Amino acid sequence: AQKVTQAQTEISVVEKEDVTLDCVYETRDTTYYLFWYKQPPSGELVFLIRRNSFDEQNEISGRYSWNFQKSTSSFNFTITASQVVDSAVYFCALSENSGNTPLVFGKGTRLSVIA
């Protein structure tokens, strides 16, 4: 069975600090997809990134970066120079085979960025 663990329930940082959100996953599939979603206080779920199991290249998008390490089954998310607008709940998710299968979500990490 697939499982996603986000061990950090809540994180609080001061603005401009860097912060890393951890994600560890379990799956027996050789092909799978990993995702990060953001849920701001308004409640919607916003897609941030996807990664397939064959692509271990790290990715950077502005202040966001993701570190995928298959050897440790981790897909961590780092926000550099955090801002108050980054305050949200962040979910890591896993799906098998393709994006047309259901997402298995972690419990989420609530990030609070204090001015």
Place this chain on the structure above:
Amino acid sequence: DAGVIQSPRHEVTEMGQEVTLRCKPISGHNSLFWYRQTMMRGLELLIYFNNNVPIDDSGMPEDRFSAKMPNASFSTLKIQPSEPRDSAVYFCASSSSGLTPYNEQFFGPGTRLTVL
């Protein structure tokens, strides 16, 4: 595109009443997912459809829950009778099985259901 549309956005009802949640997926998407979010259980799948056909409804909690997708542009999730423990945010999401395997799910704004 308008994105995934859900209605109503908020629903308050009394225990025992029937509740119907509605979802319009993004045009051209052929997969539709219903998820439920609660504090205790987080985000969990209830049911999903591919090409209007239910594929996996193992997440539907009880017979009180039912879902339909009569056509590619509309789906409903019905709870009858509703109970206070059904109070949650219900999300609908859609995705496409296009040529690329990178098919993220796009989520609707959710329906916040409160059962008194």
